[in-house]
Amino acid sequence: MPETEAENTEHNRLVKALTEELKKQGFKISNAACEGYDPCTEVENMVPDVKAYNCKKEFVVFGLAKTSNELTEKLTEEQFKFFTHRFMHRGKSAKAPVPFCIAITKGCEKQLEACLKKLKLDYKKDIFLFAF
Secondary structure (H helix, E strand, O other): OOOOHHHHHHHHHHHHHHHHHHHHOOOEEEEEOOOOOOOOOOEOOEOOOEEEEEOOOOEEEEEEEEOOOHHHOHHHHHHHHHHOOOEOOOOOOOOOEOOEEEEEOOOOHHHHHHHHHHOOOOOOOOEEEEEO
16 A cells, blocks of 8 residues: 555556556546545455456456565565466356456656566466556
8 A cells, every 4th residue: 555645646646547557448437536436345355456357258357566675565466376376256257368458657667677577477368467
């Protein structure tokens, strides 16, 4: 979780930006950690910042927003590992990997890439990175 007011503000900005981006891509936002939405519920002890749904293909998308400081936290690593290993349970997309979106502050791309490489997640094709 963001420790300072500035980090909290940046985290909230990233959640809102990710929510808007997913809406532009045609997703229905079911939950988000920003004004106007109900907060996301826990998924096996982990809480995403955004949960969206593609009605046509019947799949869910999870999203996390991370500030520069959050990218170095143990919790972030645990969340990345957890959300990148989810699979659809039912519907047209059953057994397909759940897409995972990560929103970061512009300029933190190399830091995020290093984090994903360290976790051996840099090869996964169902991770989508957004820098806002």
